[in-house]
Amino acid sequence: MLKGSETVNEEFDHGTTAVGSRAGGRPAVRVIPGQRPAGGGGDTRRIADLEREVRELRRANEKLKMYFAKALDLDLPLTGAGRESRGHGEGADGDADAASVGRTGVRPRETPQAPAAGVEFRVLGPMEATVGGRAVDLGAPKQRAALALLVSQMGRPVSVDVMLEELWDGQPPPSGMTSLHAYVANLRRVLEPDRAPRTPATVLRTRGRGYLLDGRFAQVDARRFGERATAGWQALDRGDLRRALSAFEEGLALWRGQAYAEVADTAQVAPERVRLEELRLSATEGRCAALIAVGAHEVAVSELAAFTRAHPLREYGCELLGLALYRAGRQADALAVLRTHHQRMAQELGIDPSPSLQHLEGEILRQAPELG
Template sequence: MMNEEMNTDRGVTGLRIADTRRTQVLLRQRPGGGIGEARCIAELEREVRDLQRANATLKRYVAKVLELNLEFPLPDAGFETTGSAAQRGGTNTVAFPRRTAPAPLRRAEAPALTSLDRSPDRPPAEVEFRVLGPVEAVVGGRRIDLGAPKQRAVLALLVSQVGQPVSVDLLLEELWEGRPPPSAITSLHAYVANLRRVLEPDRAPRKPATVLRTRGRAYLLDNRAVEVDVHRFGERAKAGWQALDQRDPQRALREFEAGLALWRGQAYAEVADATHVAPEVVRLEELRLWVVEGRCATLIAVGAHEIAVSELAAFTQAHPLREYGCELLSVALYRTGRQADALAVLRSHQKRMAEELGIDSSPALQHLEREILHQAPSLD
């Protein structure tokens, strides 16, 4: 009973992000013009099905993995409406069953720290770390030299656990792959001293460090004193999905692109294979792929179908088993007048899934194939 009430309360109001001119044309086609009002409503709801999938799925995902304490509905595959556009207080709504986020998207380690934890009254941090690629540090607006590879690796390991102490034993284990030499502890102390010097160049002698602190037999980066691009990426992703929810695809597009622009290569490149960092690398890469798909869904929503086709073609070639990317590419191809190519994408994906995984395509892709075959008006 409680689950039924939750599902009812969290029904998703159909977004009206379709192109304004197309909406006006549909609404003018009343009985006597070939399409009734009920048909108009159905087509408008179907028009946003692709974007609704990206919006609701990605928001539910960000609530899970970034632990932002948000409650979003997650649609089931196919995004079917319940009944015939049920009425609530005169408003057309589309209700979806709920499900948990896919297992690969769940954070396996400690909760993600975000700069949302920072007080809004505090000025921006003097130290910024960039780890969506090789590790970089900016102090007072200037990029600094982080020294030798192992010293850079020390910093990357600390940034991956910003705000949490990282034990000396763990650092030694990761830096020397389980075989630290007798001089390892001396080298580690030297790396930390060098990093403190470049991260706080104006710190007086013997004055305690405020950025890279000591906690017993451990070190930590104080999250009150630093900013990390990982956190800003999460904020951009969240802002993009909120913009979609507020029917502002143009702002959503800007937020998604700003977030993706922060990436310069593999996250935590220097220590991506480290035992305590690898899960975070996987999580961030999965989130990046969701944002890429969300951006392409937004391009389709604003009518930039040709751009979406070119980007999704490369994306699906690099990630052929991602079903949502395949679905978006098929929709974009169909809307550029390439019905045969749209069907070929779906059938090629279906064949790959059967041969490599021994499974069928999702119900959403099977439903899309039937609609393309019958040239469903709702796809236009």
């Protein structure tokens, strides 16, 4: 019955309505809206009943669209009865919606507006988010993981298929799509609590068959860490030691644990996690280099000793530890560190230490004045 009603609906949209042939082989009657057929009163009543049925079906269809749009937080255009009922329930918002849809029934592309409250994501540890400076509840583990996936690709759309594969380890259940839509709807309400009903989302947007976190309207601590690390190395290169030390410390202070902890092992996030971890190790070495340069040798020794135990094959860390020990008046310890590293490289990798390490060992042996 519904299919037949849709056919009638389509005919009305094109300006005419076809009424089936009557018993006895009489031809079908085509009625032009606004005119009455030349036939008898029976045809007129039948057509009036049909028009009434179409109007009722249209109203029911619009109500269903409104219900599912509200339940799933979809951005569907409303027409006809849907606009009327919505206008009565939501005032000016319904009028604005009707104006934006226009006569075509298609909503024009809208320019995103900045959300009223700033949104910040924290992924350098367990997933967290703040809206307007206040922490928000990101919900169940799967919902948090979905958000982490999107944050890892900030500014780039992530397809629904990829999200389903990653969230359910390649085996999404039949209800996976429904669950994913619910996660997105919940996150939109959390991230933009003041967004008016039926207005487009600005932070978590739909893009094709996927979703996108708009980097223009959200901040992420991973990006800020990268900026601070870069600023630290630039300051160190130009000899601005205090600024370098401050930049490195500000960046490293953002870390609270493993990056993207909820989805660290997924194929989509693993490359970004590895990049951030390498940048973290490099920033730690940069901070220690700045500490040595400003004369905080003992502080650098304590931090580099722990660092090289955790990462014994990082040659720059070993070089810094040797230099810090020498400047702290511990020449024998400095040579022992360098020679132990030399042996480890030969035994585990079958290679010699880098030229810079070999040069540092020679300079320590002869107590070169330039070592300070």
